[in-house]
Amino acid sequence: MDCASCAAKIDAALRRSPGVGEVNVSVPAGTVTVDHDDTVVPAALAKRISTLGYKVTGQESVGSQEPVGPLGAQHHEHDHDHGREHAPGCCHDHHHDHGHKHRHDEQASAGLHGHPHDHGSSEGPWWKSRRGLLTIACGAALVAAYGVGRLVPEIGHWAFLAAMAVGLVPVARRALVAARFGTPFSIEMLMTIAAVGAVIIGATEEAAMVVFLFLVGELLEGVAAGRARASIQGLTKLVPKTALLERDGRTEEIPAETLAVGSIILVRPGDRVPADGEIVSGASAIDEAPVTGESVPKRKREGETVFAGTINGDGALRVRVTAAAQDNTIARIVRLVEEAQESKAPTERFIDRFSRYYTPAVLVVGALVAVVPPLLFGAAWSAWIYKGLAILLIGCPCALVISTPAAIAAGLAAGARRGLLMKGGAVLETLGTITMAALDKTGTLTEGKPKVTDIVPVARSEREVLSLAAALETGSSHPLAAAILAKAAEAGVPVPPAANAGAVGGKGVTGSVGGVALFLGSPKAVAETVALTAEQTALITGLNDEGKSVSVLLAGDRVAGVIAMRDEPRPDAKEGLEALKRAGVDTLMVTGDNRRTATAIAAGLGIEPRADLLPQDKQAIVRELQANGHVVAKIGDGINDAPGLAAADVGIAMGGGTDVALETADAAVLHGRVLDIARMVRLSRDTMGNIRQNITIALGLKAVFLVTTILGITGLWPAILADTGATVLVTANAMRLLAAGGRT
Template sequence: MTPSSPGPAKTPQFAKLKLSPLSQSDACCESAACDAPQAAPEIAARLSWRVEGMDCAACARKVENAARQVPGVSQAQVLFATQKLLVNAPDEAREAVERAVNAAGYTLLDSRSPAVASSGWRDWLPVLVLAVLMLISWGLARINPSFGTLAFTATTLVGLWPVTRQAIRLMRSGSWFAIETLMSVAAIGALIIGATAEAAMVLLLFLIGEQLEGWAANRARKGVSALVALRPETAVRLRDGQRESVALETLRPGDVIEVAAGGRLPADGRLLSPCASFDESALTGESLPVERQQGEKVAAGATSVDRLVQLEVVSEPGDSAIDRILRLIEEAEARRAPIERFIDRFSRVYTPAIMLLALLVMTIPPLFLAAAWQEWIYKGLALLLIGCPCALVISTPAAITSGLAAASRRGALIKGGAALEIVGRVQQVAFDKTGTLTAGKPQVTAIIAEEGLEESALLAFAAAVEQGSTHPLAQAIIEEADRRRVAPLRAKAQRTLAGTGLEAEVEGRIVRLSAPDKLEIALPERWRQRISELEAQGQTVVAAVCEGELLGTLALRDTLRPDARDAVERLRKLGVQSVMLTGDNPRAAAAVAGELGMDYRASLLPGDKVAAVNELNRRAPLAMVGDGINDAPAMKAAAIGIAMGNGTDVALETADAALTHSRLTELPAIISLARATHRNIRQNVAIALGLKGVFLVTTLLGMTGLWLAVLADTGATVLVTANALRLLRKGR
């Protein structure tokens, strides 16, 4: 059937999206560590690889640092979401870059090679081994303290081996004070003063955190690869009247392909068949199938709803609508500076400063003041223990872990501490319409029958004509008839009227369903006025005609989520502004935005959404909430992307957070929780550094020694952990 349309259908204009090569201004990581020149000279090639072994966004900076050490490299940028390393350098530098990155502990593969699946439990093997050794050491310490000390020392050395080896690799590649260096210094310092159990525990917690971050990163990358799944691996090409199955890469502009009903388009094409309906929701966000006429363009990834169609290919291999969306995601990722963990940044100054201070305390008084070596070595060791970053290492992750756990209890999955911190800074929220603010499924909202005909009779005629159709509007009419328990009528001789609608013989009479503007009869003024009012409200109208006489109309609409209005109001109370970005037509968008009292922008393609998000994001931190593949680039361009739990795999995996129960009312609750977590982190850092500062002074004055130094470190750890656990109450 052909739904009425408030305006002409818009063909996705993905050909307008021109993505420029990685520029110096866009690609620069914008961190203090970036030493790329502001104006790069001309280069012979733009090299690319896929990087294996990155656990977090901080790893991206380490890979970039390693690549920049190679002579001839003028620019290095890691696109963390797609695991790509892009390097501006002559082609002969390829092997040198690969050697440099491999020496830093990461693996470079061909950018077109498939991702290697995680080995599962084997990734956790070092953590399990260290945990078992910790339990054995604890048991020995209960029986014999001396044996326990030796056991904890051996356990620490086992855990230190991979961490210290990676720290040395990173030092050689230019990352002198990475978090691996921080952990090595902390563990070795604890061993020196005999805090063997604490040294082993720090390493265990660090390894667990690394594995969890690696798991989350792998999950996020799977979402990008799901874009490719929108295209079939093969296509049916027509040549000299013969059908042949060919690989997607062999299609060229001008080829004629055939797509069966329910099949996806492998490439952008121009419709050769007289007319057809296509589900383009994955690309444009339009909730209802769009009718395309002969000669109109249809984007790759769209689904032919109800018939076999023929199209002429208009896109080059690797340049279809899906490919462009993927590049939009990468471009948005390239413009964002790599997210660095707080402890990794702080360690650049903290770790060398503590080591230098401890060394000065051990050597200056004996050398220049004739003080006793033993006394000042003792004070230096105590200072080193005070400087042990155990409390600092735990302070931020403890708060983040509690915040993430509380969020999960409320039905929100937030992918990491950086995402949680950004959620707390959000001052604007951009919503997609279909499937986010609305249910994403059309429903019958009004049945208006001609005088002398009951609503149930009109619905029975319409449902009979629609029987067997897979069109979403047809399904909505049939479901409404079932819900009202309308007695079914028999229909036969059903047929589709190209570009007009459907008709069938019902109870011996020909009944036709069509859009009002496709009717062959003139409508009375009162009916035209009613239909205009319904369409002005963003509703789709279907007219039923029997043998030249109007039976009535049915109005259908994608209805608001029950909690949408409440969620927008709660956001307003938090000082967060709301705006709707949608691919739907302006009248449908205006109707929904009017009910919610928010601003809106309509008829947006994926590239338009990215531009709108970038504009809004420049004013204040913006969260983008959506559920479709078309929302994925905008989610990446926003300060934070939030997906609905009932959305597509790509939206869920591309986003930094997801509302797993699809309850919009949890969004303001999560923003409040994120703000509380950020306050908790500041409190924890103040506790950890404050206690260390106090004991630093008392140790130098000789008022405290090793035992109180241990208490300063472990006491601060206990305090920051207890403070972080308070966040769990907010998840109830």
């Protein structure tokens, strides 16, 4: 399936089946999900879909399944799966709440079907598809008819009639089936009426040409739509098919999809990472460009995470698998985008409602054009019937109907390929309208972990202070200890073993190195043992005023030095906030941290802070901003910011790509870049601009050809170009978004 028209036919047909409740047709995934009671035989639903001209796969068996997904859907014991074949990660969530309801999925894929296109599949060249073969056959028949007409003029009419029948018979059959199943005003019906009417008034040659152009236009439309679908499905191909599993002291190659959580795998230099995991041993530069678009490889070492589909650079890695194949980062992205594409934007819902009245109105206008001038003004019947038939073709709503979903699908896919995940067209549309971004501090504007910012030597050198502090902190998992150890590793200072190391509850750590007693703790705890000088006290106060945590190192009974640490802003935080301001979005920091720290961080970033906030306070601020007329985006970690995320017009989870973040918010910045928020806003505005362009193309071409047809300047074959040509242009225009998703 590649357009809303296809989905509407299937939806209408299945809803008319006895025992069927809810029907959900996903064009991006090519699936149909049906809630039904025990009286329904799934094979009968598949047959009904097949009758419309779609090929249905996955009917061999029915088995239970435990679906998984990132959006928090509930799963119950009556779920069933029709053995459908999906690309890796294209698992759909199913749930129902009542005892004897069942849900089945069919995969409607590339067949000669209702629109009638045959391009759901990207496998193989277009000329080998059923649709391609039919188009070629119709074109060959048209050429043959032209030759026959030149050689034997008296049977030329019949030759063109036969050529037209080659293409029209399948179209007419599907028009009648669609009408029987609840879709009487389909493009196939308009096409059939126009072609038959043209034959009746003697325009057989034009009728044959129109049918051929219709098939060509639909084929081109399918190729363009297929590229849109392939752009997101292509992500699944980034994950290698095999993995090197360590088992019983040896390494063996197994299918990557069979890897279990907790398995240890070997990733050689140059290999793609086959699963999400944590590095157990080794260090290497990881090229994340295929997944994140990062231009520079990231150096990763033991304890850090790697994503499936990224490329290992220069070192062998042993990785512990943390997610099964259906739950890895790429699978979740694909699944999220497919589900998001099923969520219609307000503009798309409006266009859908509009098209329901638009198509019948076109039929009425076509009929009036055909009969009013001859009846009231004595005009020639054949000329005005011809114009009425042309109007039927001009008025086909395909280009208009696809104008919005094509752009939304391309926008969602473009965002996903850059780690900008949005749960549906409504979210994508709203993002472009935000006027205020309320950002959490810890883990959003900052990296969420402290770093050593200052080492002030007193009785010992800077390197000695860092070396001795690291000796005391070795083996500790405390965030401040991790910051000191990381700084020591970065500076390359030696870390000697500490004797009698231990923690003093709430005060610091003690130990001895080279026979010298050491204590590393808070200034208050140190002051209980050694009197700090006025100069040292002023230094500590100044560092605290900058929002830094201060630890003092004692060596014996003397202050050896002072170490200051702070959760520093992300490298792109300032640039990201400036990009939001350039986009016309005001910014505000909302944090539970103390006012002194918040003020210090905010001053460096140029943002107004609101500090000492509880989760409910953040929610109240969001409500206050909305009451003042702002469209608010709340950006946080997706856990303790949940009330604010829920209250905002758009809630954006920051970083990590965790299930919790994806479930809590409307959107997620997967790679934790503040700059990506502005990119998300720009993508939304680009998408809405693209939709406006598409609607202008769709309606503008129709208006031009409507006027020229009534004036007698253009006829049937330009009319069909006005429809299929507009559809191809609209789809191709939407595809431009795939290359523009990262602009700011």
